[in-house]
Amino acid sequence: MPTFAIAETNKFLKVDMVKGHPVKLLLIHPANKTRTGFLNDHSTRFMPLGLGIVAALTPPHWEVELLDESFEDFTLRPADLVAFTSFTSNAPRAYEIAARYREAGIHTVMGGIHASMFTEEALKYMDTVVTGEAEGAWPEVIADFEAGRIKRLYEGGINDVDKIPHVRREIYKYPYAYDLVQTSRGCPWGCEFCSVTHMCGKIYRERDVEDVLDELEETTRPMVFFVDDNLVNYKKGSDERAIRLFKGMVERGMKKHWLSQAALNFADNEEVLYWARKSGCTIILMGIEAENPEALKDVKKNLNLKRGTGSYETVIKKMHRHGIGILATLIFGMDSDRKEDFMARGEFINKSTLDAYQCTILTPLPGTTLFDRLKEQNRIVLNNYPDDWKHYHFIKATHVTPNMSQDEIESTMHEVWLNLYNKETMRRKMFRTLWNTKSFMTAYWAYASNHNYGRICLEGVPESNVAGSGWKNFKHRLYLKFTDKVIWLIYQLVWTRMIRKISANR
Ligand code: B12
Numbered sequence: 260m261p262t263f264a265i266a267e268t269n270k271f272l273k274v275d276m277v278k279g280h281p282v283k284l285l286l287i288h289p290a291n292k293t294r295t296g297f298l299n300d301h302s303t304r305f306m307p308l309g310l311g312i313v314a315a316l317t318p319p320h321w322e323v324e325l326l327d328e329s330f331e332d333f334t335l336r337p338a339d340l341v342a343f344t345s346f347t348s349n350a351p352r353a354y355e356i357a358a359r360y361r362e363a364g365i366h367t368v369m370g371g372i373h374a375s376m377f378t379e380e381a382l383k384y385m386d387t388v389v390t391g392e393a394e395g396a397w398p399e400v401i402a403d404f405e406a407g408r409i410k411r412l413y414e415g416g417i418n419d420v421d422k423i424p425h426v427r428r429e430i431y432k433y434p435y436a437y438d439l440v441q442t443s444r445g446c447p448w449g450c451e452f453c454s455v456t457h458m459c460g461k462i463y464r465e466r467d468v469e470d471v472l473d474e475l476e477e478t479t480r481p482m483v484f485f486v487d488d489n490l491v492n493y494k495k496g497s498d499e500r501a502i503r504l505f506k507g508m509v510e511r512g513m514k515k516h517w518l519s520q521a522a523l524n525f526a527d528n529e530e531v532l533y534w535a536r537k538s539g540c541t542i543i544l545m546g547i548e549a550e551n552p553e554a555l556k557d558v559k560k561n562l563n564l565k566r567g568t569g570s571y572e573t574v575i576k577k578m579h580r581h582g583i584g585i586l587a588t589l590i591f592g593m594d595s596d597r598k599e600d601f602m603a604r605g606e607f608i609n610k611s612t613l614d615a616y617q618c619t620i621l622t623p624l625p626g627t628t629l630f631d632r633l634k635e636q637n638r639i640v641l642n643n644y645p646d647d648w649k650h651y652h653f654i655k656a657t658h659v660t661p662n663m664s665q666d667e668i669e670s671t672m673h674e675v676w677l678n679l680y681n682k683e684t685m686r687r688k689m690f691r692t693l694w695n696t697k698s699f700m701t702a703y704w705a706y707a708s709n710h711n712y713g714r715i716c717l718e719g720v721p722e723s724n725v726a727g728s729g730w731k732n733f734k735h736r737l738y739l740k741f742t743d744k745v746i747w748l749i750y751q752l753v754w755t756r757m758i759r760k761i762s763a764n765r
C-alpha cells in the first residue's frame with residue numbers, strides 16, 4: 260500500500276507500526292520564486308542544515324526524503340508527515356505548499372527562524388508549529404504523531420550543545436557545492452537588525468572540537484561552509500578552541516577549502532590565522548556594515564564601534580598576509596543615511612582592500628528590535644503579511660528612513676550596485692586580491708562571490724548596463740572580453756568539473 264494512502268486515513272489516528280508500513284517524513288526547503296537570483300547557480304544554493312538535524316532526530320523506522328525547491332520544483336508527493344523550514348522571505352511559499360498538503364489531509368509542521376519569530380502567523384497556515392531548536396522538541400513531535408495526539412505548538416527552546424546530533428547527510432541528494440557544518444551557536448551582541456541573539460540565545464555555545472572533527476569526516480564535498488555566526492567567539496579560550504579545530508583538520512588530513520563568518524577579532528591572533536589558512540580557509544564573511552560610526556550607532560553595531568572603523572584596514576591586511584580574503588557585508592538605509600552616505604559607503608568599498616562585498620538594504624526582520632522600532636514608528640511600508648514577506652530578502656526597501664523614501668532608497672542602492680558589481684570593478688578587485696593575498700584560489704572565490712551577489716542584486720538588468728564605464732571604449736571592451744574568456748575557461752575547468760564530480764557521487 261502506498262504511504263500516501265496511510266497518511267490520508269491516519270491524519271489524527273494512531274500510526275499503526277505493527278502493519279510494518281514505513282512511515283514517511285517529507286522535508287521541504289521552499290524557495291522564493293520571485294527572486295530567482297539566489298537560485299541560478301550551484302554556488303548560491305545551500306543545503307538546509309536544520310532539516311538535516313530534524314532528519315537525524317527522526318527514528319530509523321521512518322523513511323525521510325528532502326525536497327529542496329532551490330533545485331527541484333515542488334510536486335505533490337506521498338508523505339505521512341510534511342515538515343518545512345523557512346526563512347522569512349520563503350514563508351509565503353511554504354504556506355502555499357502546505358495548503359496543498361492540508362487539502363490532501365496530510366499533517367504539516369513548520370519550524371525554523373520564521374516560524375519561531377512569527378509563530379501566530381505560522382499557526383494559521385500549518386497544523387503544527389515548532390519554535391526554537393529541533394533538538395528540544397522533535398522527538399516529542401514524532402512520538403505524539405505516532406500516538407495520534409500531535410499538538411498545535413511545541414517549544415524547542417535553546418539546548419545544550421551536547422544534544423546536537425551529527426547532521427544526517429544522506430538526505431542531501433542534490434549537487435550542493437558546499438557541506439555546511441556548525442561548530443557553535445549563540446551571540447551576545449544583539450545588533451538591532453539581526454535575529455541571531457533572539458533565536459540562538461545570548462550565550463556562545465561551543466561544540467566539542469573532536470565531535471566537530473568527527474562530523475567533518477562524514478562530509479563528502481571538497482568545500483565546507485562553517486555556518487557559525489562567529490567562528491572565533493569573544494569568549495575566553497575561543498582562540499585556542501579555533502586553533503585546535505583547524506590543527507585537527509590538518510592532522511586528520513582533511514583537504515577542504517572552507518569559508519565561515521567571523522568578526523573583527525578573527526585577526527587578533529596570528530596563530531589562528533596561520534592554522535585557519537593551513538586547514539583550507541579561503542574567505543571570511545565579516546559584518547563590516549558601515550564605514551561611518553553614526554550609521555553603526557543607528558543599528559547598534561557595538562562590536563565594530565568598540566574596535567573603531569579605523570581598525571578595518573589593519574584587520575584586512577593581517578588576513579591578506581595569510582592568504583585569506585574578506586567578504587564584507589555592508590548595510591544601506593540606516594536612519595542617518597542620505598543619498599551621499601550611500602555613495603560614500605560605495606566609494607569606501609571601492610577604494611578599500613575588501614575583496615568581496617554584499618551590499619544590502621537594511622531590512623526589519625521579524626523578531627528583531629529593528630522590526631519593533633520601525634513598526635512602532637509606522638515606517639515599514641511593505642507590511643501586507645504574509646504576502647509581503649517575499650520582499651524581505653534585503654534587495655528591496657521595505658521601510659522608509661527619516662531622510663529617504665522607499666523609491667529613493669531603491670534607486671540610490673541601484674546606483675551603488677552598478678558602481679560595484681560592474682565587470683571592470685570586479686576584475687580590478689580580483690587582481691588586487693590576487694596581489695594582496697598571493698592566492699589564486701582566494702582571488703577566484705572573491706570574484707565569484709562578487710559576480711554572484713551582483714547578479715542577485717541586479718537581477719533583470721541587461722548585461723550591457725553592468726559592463727562598466729569603459730564598455731564603450733575599444734580597449735576596455737577588448738580587455739573585458741579577454742578576461743571574460745579567461746574566467747569562463749577557469750570556470751569550465753575547475754568549477755563545472757567539480758560540480759559534475761559531486762553530482763556523480765550522489
Ligand atoms: C548559513 C546561513 C545562510 C546561508 C545558507 C542558507 C541555507 N540555505 O541554509 C546563505 C549564505 C545562503 C544565507 C543567505 C541568506 N540569509 Co542567512 N543565515 C545563515 C545562518 C548564518 C546559519 C543558518 C544555519 O544553517 N544554521 C544552523 C541550523 C542548524 O540552524 P537552523 O536552520 O536555525 O535550524 C535549527 C532551528 O531553527 C530548528 N529548525 C529549523 N528548521 C526546522 C524545521 C522543523 C520542522 C523543525 C522542527 C525545526 C527546525 O532546528 C534546527 C536545529 O536546532 C543564519 C544565522 C543563524 N545563526 O541561524 C542566517 C540567517 C538564517 N540568514 C538570514 C538572512 C536574512 C539571509 C538572506 C536574506 C541575506 C541576504 N540577502 O544575503 C539570504 C537569503 C537566502 C535565500 N536563499 O533566501 C537571517 C534570516 C532571518 C529570517 N527571519 O528569515 C538569519 C537568521 C541571520 C540574520 N541576519 O538574522 N544564509
Ligand code: SF4
Nearest residue numbers: 446448449450453488
Ligand atoms: S550581526 Fe553578528 S554580532 Fe550582531 S547579533 Fe548578529 S550574529 Fe551577533
